[in-house]
Each structure stands twice: as structure tokens, then as C-alpha cells.
Amino acid sequence: MKDWQLPSHSGPYELRIEVQPKSHHRAHYETEGSRGAVKASAGGHPIVQLHGYLENEPLMLQLFIGTADDRLLRPHAFYQVHRITGKTVSTTSHEAILSNTKVLEIPLLPENSMRAVIDCAGILKLRNSDIELRKGETDIGRKNTRVRLVFRVHVPQPSGRTLSLQVASNPIECSQRS
Known part of the structure; x- marks a missing residue:
């Protein structure tokens, strides 16, 4: 998981965000109740689809913030x-x-056209004091309240290698609205 810069398409394959998330989502702390899943601007939830994959095997979509x-x-x-x-x-x-x-690992299934509705992902805000105890973390992130949902999929190739594709959503503001 070291290489964060990956293409969103290669050859016949393209990982695409079909429905983008809303530009604001109130993240929650571990000490409070969940604020629910990230929503899409037009209602519903973000949707991600892998195009060009014709095998009949499910793949695992990974999601991180x-x-x-x-x-x-x-x-x-x-x-x-x-x-x-x-x-x-x-x-x-x-x-x-x-x-x-x-x-979050979410199955991409051939019977769903390799499409996933992301209704299972919320955003958790970690406490600044917990992060600052970690080696190498600085104060930069404290004021940085904008995030992206990042989706990644690993597509097995006939050669035995794996093709990794990644796509990031539009920015989401996670601060409390004043």
C-alpha cells in the first residue's frame, strides 16, 4: 500500500466514480455517535464502477480517506x-x-456490473492529541479538514501480475459548519 500515485485507467480497464460524494460531510469522533454514511450531492450515496473487466470473478474494492x-x-x-x-x-x-x-474492503461483483454503492463508509476524525504522539506527524493536518475518498482495485492479469487502479473523489470538507 506504499505507492499512493496510481492510474485510474490502463488498457481496457477504468476505475470510475460514477456518483461523487457531497462536498461536505460532518466527520465524527470516536467518543460520539456516527454521523452516518457519506452521501452523494443528488441524494443517495457515491457509486464506483470498474469498467472493462470481463472476467466472472469478484474483486475487492479498497476505500481509504x-x-x-x-x-x-x-x-x-x-x-x-x-x-x-x-x-x-x-x-x-x-x-x-x-x-x-x-x-474498507467492498466486493465488486460481476452480477452488479462491477459496481458498488458506497453506503457503508463514514469518516472518523481522530483526536489531535493521539496523532501528535505518533512519530513524524506534525501540526500540518490539524487545520487540514478537507479529505477525499480514495478507491483502489487490484485486477489480476493473464501474465500473473496484478494491475492496480485508483481514483479519488472530489474534496470533502469535514469540519463542523459554523
């Missing part, structure tokens, strides 16, 4: 993805930790 203001996209130090569960959530997912980054 990335920076929005840096030129280089990387995991956000002060925000992380939070798995949403409940009666209104139709998408299955589970949390995993890859290279110290929390990711």
Missing part, C-alpha cells in the same frame, strides 16, 4: 474511514489495516 490539499495523494493523518452498519446499509464491507492505514 486521503488528503485533499496536497499535490501528492496519501492517507490523511487526522481522518480515517469508518464502517457503517445497520438496516439501511445494502453494501457488505469489512475493515482492514494495510500499512497503518484503515481501509
Whole structure:
């Protein structure tokens, strides 16, 4: 999970955000209740689809919270993805930790045209004091309240290699509205 700069398309494959998230989402702290899943601007939830994949095998879509203001996209130090569960959530997912980054793994299924409705992802704001105890973290992220949803998929190739594609959403403002 080290290489954060990946293409969104290669050859016949393209990972695309069909429905972008709203530009504002109130992130929540661990000590308070969830604010629910990230919504789409037109109602509903963001939708991600892998185009050009014709195999009949499911793949795993990974989702993490990335920076929005840096030129280089990387995991956000002060925000992380939070798995949403409940009666209104139709998408299955589970949390995993890859290279110290929390990711949501969401199945992309051939029977759904390799399309996933992202109704299972919220945004968690980590406490500044917890982050500042980590080696190498600075004060930069404290005021940085803009994030992106970053989606990644690994497509197995006939050669035995794996093609990794990644796409990031439009920026989302996570601060409380004044």
C-alpha cells in the first residue's frame, strides 16, 4: 500500500466514480455517535464502477480517506474511514489495516456490473492529541479538514501480475459548519 500515485485507467480497464460524494460531510469522533454514511450531492450515496473487466470473478474494492490539499495523494493523518452498519446499509464491507492505514474492503461483483454503492463508509476524525504522539506527524493536518475518498482495485492479469487502479473523489470538507 506504499505507492499512493496510481492510474485510474490502463488498457481496457477504468476505475470510475460514477456518483461523487457531497462536498461536505460532518466527520465524527470516536467518543460520539456516527454521523452516518457519506452521501452523494443528488441524494443517495457515491457509486464506483470498474469498467472493462470481463472476467466472472469478484474483486475487492479498497476505500481509504486521503488528503485533499496536497499535490501528492496519501492517507490523511487526522481522518480515517469508518464502517457503517445497520438496516439501511445494502453494501457488505469489512475493515482492514494495510500499512497503518484503515481501509474498507467492498466486493465488486460481476452480477452488479462491477459496481458498488458506497453506503457503508463514514469518516472518523481522530483526536489531535493521539496523532501528535505518533512519530513524524506534525501540526500540518490539524487545520487540514478537507479529505477525499480514495478507491483502489487490484485486477489480476493473464501474465500473473496484478494491475492496480485508483481514483479519488472530489474534496470533502469535514469540519463542523459554523
